[in-house]
Amino acid sequence: xxxxxxxxxxxxxxxxxxxxxxxxxxxxxxxxxxxxxxxxxxxxxxxxxxxxxxxxxxxxxxxxxxxxxxxxxxxxxxxxxxxxxxxxxxxxxxxxxxxxxxxxxxxxxxxxxxxxxxxxxxxxxxxxxxxxxxxxxxxxxxxxxxxxxxxxxxxxxxxxxxxxxxxxxxxxxxxxxxxxxxxxxxxxxxxxxxxxxxxxxxxxxxxxxxxxxxxxxxxxxxxxxxxxxxxxxxxxxxxxxxxxxxxxxxxxxxxxxxxxxxxxxxxxxxxxxxxxxxxxxxxxxxxxxxxxx
Amino acid sequence: xxxxxxxxxxxxxxxxxxxxxxxxxxxxxxxxxxxxxxxxxxxxxxxxxxxxxxxxxxxxxxxxxxxxxxxxxxxxxxxxxxxxxxxxxxxxxxxxxxxxxxxxxxxxxxxxxxxxxxxxxxxxxxxxxxxxxxxxxxxxxxxxxxxxxxxxxxxxxxxxxxxxxxxxxxxxxxxxxxxxxxxxxxxxxxxxxxxxxxxxxxxxxxxxxxxxxxxxxxxxxxxxxxxxxxxxxxxxxxxxxxxxxxxxxxxxxxxxxxxxxxxxxxxxxxxxxxxxxxxxxxxxxxxxxxxxxxxxxxxxxxxxxxxxxxxxxxxxxxxxxxxxxxxxxxxxxxxxxxxxxxxxxxxxxxxxx
Numbered sequence: 001x002x003x004x005x006x007x008x009x010x011x012x013x014x015x016x017x018x019x020x021x022x023x024x025x026x027x028x029x030x031x032x033x034x035x036x037x038x039x040x041x042x043x044x045x046x047x048x049x050x051x052x053x054x055x056x057x058x059x060x061x062x063x064x065x066x067x068x069x070x071x072x073x074x075x076x077x078x079x080x081x082x083x084x085x086x087x088x089x090x091x092x093x094x095x096x097x098x099x100x101x102x103x104x105x106x107x108x109x110x111x112x113x114x115x116x117x118x119x120x121x122x123x124x125x126x127x128x129x130x131x132x133x134x135x136x137x138x139x140x141x142x143x144x145x146x147x148x149x150x151x152x153x154x155x156x157x158x159x160x161x162x163x164x165x166x167x168x169x170x171x172x173x174x175x176x177x178x179x180x181x182x183x184x185x186x187x188x189x190x191x192x193x194x195x196x197x198x199x200x201x202x203x204x205x206x207x208x209x210x211x212x213x214x215x216x217x218x219x220x221x222x223x224x225x226x227x228x229x230x231x232x233x234x235x236x237x238x239x240x241x242x243x244x245x246x247x248x249x250x251x252x253x254x255x256x257x258x259x260x261x262x263x264x265x266x267x268x269x270x271x272x273x274x275x276x277x278x279x280x281x282x283x284x285x286x287x288x289x290x291x292x293x
Numbered sequence: 294x295x296x297x298x299x300x301x302x303x304x305x306x307x308x309x310x311x312x313x314x315x316x317x318x319x320x321x322x323x324x325x326x327x328x329x330x331x332x333x334x335x336x337x338x339x340x341x342x343x344x345x346x347x348x349x350x351x352x353x354x355x356x357x358x359x360x361x362x363x364x365x366x367x368x369x370x371x372x373x374x375x376x377x378x379x380x381x382x383x384x385x386x387x388x389x390x391x392x393x394x395x396x397x398x399x400x401x402x403x404x405x406x407x408x409x410x411x412x413x414x415x416x417x418x419x420x421x422x423x424x425x426x427x428x429x430x431x432x433x434x435x436x437x438x439x440x441x442x443x444x445x446x447x448x449x450x451x452x453x454x455x456x457x458x459x460x461x462x463x464x465x466x467x468x469x470x471x472x473x474x475x476x477x478x479x480x481x482x483x484x485x486x487x488x489x490x491x492x493x494x495x496x497x498x499x500x501x502x503x504x505x506x507x508x509x510x511x512x513x514x515x516x517x518x519x520x521x522x523x524x525x526x527x528x529x530x531x532x533x534x535x536x537x538x539x540x541x542x543x544x545x546x547x548x549x550x551x552x553x554x555x556x557x558x559x560x561x562x563x564x565x566x567x568x569x570x571x572x573x574x575x576x577x578x579x580x581x582x583x584x585x586x587x588x589x590x591x592x593x594x595x596x597x598x599x600x601x602x603x604x605x606x607x608x609x610x611x612x613x614x615x616x617x618x619x620x621x622x623x624x625x626x627x628x629x630x631x632x633x634x635x636x637x638x639x640x641x642x643x644x645x646x
Contacts, residue, residue, distance in 0.1 A: 107613050111612075270431075
């Protein structure tokens with residue numbers, strides 16, 4: 001029986017990290033669907049959010065809720081800035097150029113973080129109670145549990161909003177055909193702006209959770225590469241696929257840590273992604289037409 | 294989206310690419326002879342400091358030229374250039390340590406090994422296009438880095454491998470001033486090779502694929518074969534550059550070739566000029582010297598800013614990123630296009646007076 005407990009604890013840990021991956025993955029898909037940009041700077045946006053939270057809640061001593069709100073606002077501003085200054089002028093150039101521009105943005109962000117916060121890793125102010133959580137008999141780290149709940153609630157809220165809010169029609173229309181959407185009176189530039197703002201807010205917010213669990217460092221943007229894996233496995237343009245893939249990747253990660261050792265974590269994920277790229281390049285639930293990129 | 298080129302350079306006229314930047318009236322052949330003479334004189338007039346940097350630049354030029362064949366001429370991006378250099382470096386190091394074969398043979402085998410691994414990684418382009426290949430190379434370079442770090446019995450893990458200096462007829466090439474005579478001619482050879490490649494059927498096929506892959510296929514160019522050829526060729530360049538790198542620095546560890554270095558090479562060809570040979574040369578030289586320039590500036594600043602030296606890595610990241618963004622936004626043709634543009638502007642002013 002002990003083994004089952006062990007198995008389920010690992011599975012729960014996997015679900016926890018899967019939820020964080022899902023949150024960042026949703027941000028990724030949001031940007032991809034609306035603007036067809038593969039945003040490699042998502043991990044660095046996450047890092048920016050975590051470091052801003054570090055400053056607001058630690059150095060400036062603001063209450064946690066205020067720090068979170070400020071981080072979300074800053075994330076949104078960052079998204080608006082990047083979209084307006086960098087992404088929109090690049091409209092119409094090849095997908096590859098835009099991809100590389102986001103790599104450049106990521107590199108700038110790493111530099112900014114190293115410049116203002118230094119090269120040493122740090123810990124966030126602990127704002128989650130240390131009391132262990134038990135589901136049945138299985139132990140879950142309280143941070144993971146909180147992260148899971150927050151991520152699940154956020155994603156649920158987003159899904160409901162996308163389903164019922166009238167404005168999301170514009171989002172979906174733009175995703176399907178920007179030209180047609182424009183001629184129907186939908187302000188496509190506004191949709192572009194909105195999707196970047198929202199996605200960067202989500203990314204910055206999930207940065208707080210990721211930082212709270214794993215600590216913060218100028219290399220935590222690597223998390224973005226795992227998110228990229230999730231998105232490729234799930235399908236670049238499918239939120240449902242990303243949810244599915246993030247659970248799979250979360251489980252694969254935690255089982256490979258438990259049975260193979262920590263250094264195998266990324267290798268398992270990346271191998272999985274390579275297999276998916278070979279067998280089903282548009283991802284589990286992605287639309288096949290994106291093959292023609 | 295419907296235009297897979299990174300910049301809208303139409304197919305290059307033969308002989309136009311090399312030294313097109315600022316030759317002006319000179320013929321390419323004259324230009325070539327002049328630069329060979331200059332490069333041959335250079336070691337006798339320069340300090341060891343500049344000799345060191347010219348070797349590093351030459352190595353980077355080889356790798357950047359390789360990446361330009363893939364990204365600039367074929368329109369496929371790779372984020373794995375550094376990892377393929379790592380494959381070349383480890384192959385050369387292992388051959389040198391265990392077999393002691395002649396170093397030129399080692400370099401060739403290092404290049405071939407990198408090309409082979411490149412082919413394996415390139416197979417995803419059987420199924421997927423452009424961006425997906427870039428993503429697959431990210432995965433590949435993570436996996437390669439993992440292998441370098443964890444295949445202890447071969448790569449000696451994180452401690453890395455120490456390599457004895459290259460030897461020619463019992464003559465040890467252990468100084469930059471000696472290695473210069475190996476690295477620089479090889480760099481010249483590889484650059485000329487790339488230049489001439491685009492006068493051949495294969496090179497023209499690459500350009501056709503970049504400009505419009507569907508019409509290239511209609512014209513009878515087997516897309517898959519040529520894409521893989523381009524990818525293998527680019528990895529071969531990287532492998533040889535990695536081999537030279539290991540002879541130059543004489544040690545290789547898993548941290549020697551991080552993914553950041555792949556971004557460095559992407560930045561180099563973007564800044565220099567995608568799809569031009571001169572672009573890879575100028576870009577690689579420029580990007581190699583930027584950190585050195587930063588160091589000079591910050592050393593001068595250090596009397597006023599006590600911690601100036603410690604923020605260099607951060608500033609370097611910001612400068613690399615900014616260069617990528619600024620050049621893609623404002624000068625997608627790269628530095629090679631800046632000089633002619635300046636000249637036109639000056640001539641225009643002069644004519645108006």
